[in-house]
Amino acid sequence: MSELAAHLDRHDTIRAVNYADGVLRLLDQRELPFTEAHIECRNAIEVAKAIKDLVVRGAPAIGIAAAWGVVLQAGLLEGAGEPVSIAALDSTFGTLNAARPTAVNLAWALARMRATLAAAKDDPLGALTAEARAIQDEDLAANRxxxxxxxxxxxxxxxxxxxxxxxxxxxxxxxxxxxxxxxxxxxxxxxxxxxxxxxxxxxxxxxxxxxxxxxxxxxxxxxxxxxxxxxxxxxxxxxxxxxxxxxxxxxxxxxxxxxxxxxxxxxxxxxxxxxxxxxxxxxxxxxxxxxxxxxxxxxxxxxxxxxxxxxxxxxxxxxxxxxxxxxxxxxxxxxxxxxxxxxxxxxxxxxxxxx
CATH class of the missing domain: 3.40.50.10470 (Translation initiation factor eif-2b; domain 2)
Structure with a gap:
């Protein structure tokens, strides 16, 4: 690692959006700087509320959170034995898209997730999870x-x-x-x-x-x-x-x-x-x-x-x-x-x- 890259890493220690095992953990930005608290979201409605309430904010982070909101809802459908499809998630896309109207990243991320779902065949939940991860990883690389x-x-x-x-x-x-x-x-x-x-x-x-x-x-x-x-x-x-x-x-x-x-x-x-x-x-x-x-x-x-x-x-x-x-x-x-x-x-x- 170059000296400059190491210096950049020292100035990049914060991650506000974290997904693992069916839970989206969001650093609650309403509580900063004095309290570092997290909100845990387990479905798309909770993610949409977190976006609207400014728990998570910033155009790229909103899009990333919304993508994971689709994953959460798809996981609930699969867990209930229901098909993970465009029709089943149509209201989810609408709810997330309506959370904040100005930031185009929200609609952009959801459009990527919708396209991924439309193209998925054997494992739609796996495809959606991989796409949400790609959206998040690509954003970090783009920022650098x-x-x-x-x-x-x-x-x-x-x-x-x-x-x-x-x-x-x-x-x-x-x-x-x-x-x-x-x-x-x-x-x-x-x-x-x-x-x-x-x-x-x-x-x-x-x-x-x-x-x-x-x-x-x-x-x-x-x-x-x-x-x-x-x-x-x-x-x-x-x-x-x-x-x-x-x-x-x-x-x-x-x-x-x-x-x-x-x-x-x-x-x-x-x-x-x-x-x-x-x-x-x-x-x-x-x-x-x-x-x-x-x-x-x-x-x-x-x-x-x-x-x-x-x-x-x-x-x-x-x-x-x-x-x-x-x-x-x-x-x-x-x-x-x-x-x-x-x-x-x-x-x-x-x-x-x-x-």
Whole structure:
């Protein structure tokens, strides 16, 4: 093992989704950073609820969990002596697909599982299990590859800002945007890391900082509203974010607050990088206006950790994603390669690459 590979391994110690013997164990991300608790799911309904309730979150991790949800339900059918078929699992696919509407990885993973089941002959449960494992293993390999590609854009000694959580907690491991940060730090290119807190669920404060501290990568937390001031100071050269859906023209849906970071980055001459596996690219969605934006319970914005912080009678508007126009993005990194403007032709070209 090379010295760099060993250094990367030291910064990749977290696995949030684990399947074994008919049980899916999910690290409950609602309880972090102070409690490392796990939720055990034994059927697809429990997996869908865990996805909806943010026990597991992050576009790749959601897709992986959903794939294992299909396996769990197929196992229950086989255990009851019932056929494991498309018809028998049709409602399962629908339930899982409806859990979160914005992240395309969910529908992508379920489409792979459905195709696998349709082609299976003698051992459908075995085929589904192998496909779910492949989805998870491929994601980890893709994240390592994206880390290498993304870090190649950096000069030495730069500062970076990230938003939300795009690390091992949101993926099979290593992470997308945080994977690029891990690779850049391991290679000596990143000297300063800043993480926005990411209201209302505080994924940056609770999850990203937990990952960075656990994997010994020095970082500083900032209030979301401090990002423009930080960029103006000159200590940040790149903003690095993940994505929940990338349209065919490069418009990108990501955690709410990403759009305003891109606007500020453009104003201050800071480069803007989107990092996501190819499964996040949705060539059927032509532009960002066609991406459904999930609205969640206003109560999430009116409280922190269940404690209300806003006067009774107040209401709130709680979209949890926004869309960054392609013209505000400098580079999109996938495991198939990096794309720079104009994104449409580059994405179309990579769409023909077998992944």
């Amino acid at each position: 590859k994206m880390g290498e590609i993304g870090a190649s854009f950096f000069a030495d000694g730069i500062g970076v800002l990230t938003h939300c959580n795009t690390g091992s907690l949101a993926t099979a491991g290593f992470g997308t945007a945080l994977g690029v940060i891990r690779a850049g730090y391991a290679g000596g290119k990143i000297a300063r890391v800043y993480a926005g807190e990411t209201r209302p669920w505080l994924q940056g404060a609770r999850l990203t900082m937990w990952e960075l501290v656990r994997d010994r990568i020095p970082a500083k937390l900032i209030a979301d509203s401090a990002a423009s001031h930080l960029m103006k100071s000159g200590v940040v050269q790149w903003v690095i974010v993940g994505a929940d859906r990338i349209a065919a023209n490069g418009d990108t849906a990501n955690k709410i607050g990403t759009y305003q970071l891109a606007i500020s980055a453009k104003r201050h001459g800071v480069k803007f990088m989107v990092v996501a596996p190819w499964s996040t690219v949705d060539m059927a969605t032509k532009h960002g206006d066609d991406i459904e934006i999930e609205l969640r319970d206003p109560a999430e914005l009116l409280s922190i950790s269940g404690k209300r912080t806003v006067v009774d009678g107040a209401d709130a508007w709680n979209p949890v994603f926004d869309v960054t126009p392609a013209e505000l993005i400098d580079v999109i990194v996938t495991e198939r390669g990096a794309i720079q403007k104009p994104f449409g032709p580059g994405l179309a070209k990579l769409a023909g690459v077998q992944g």
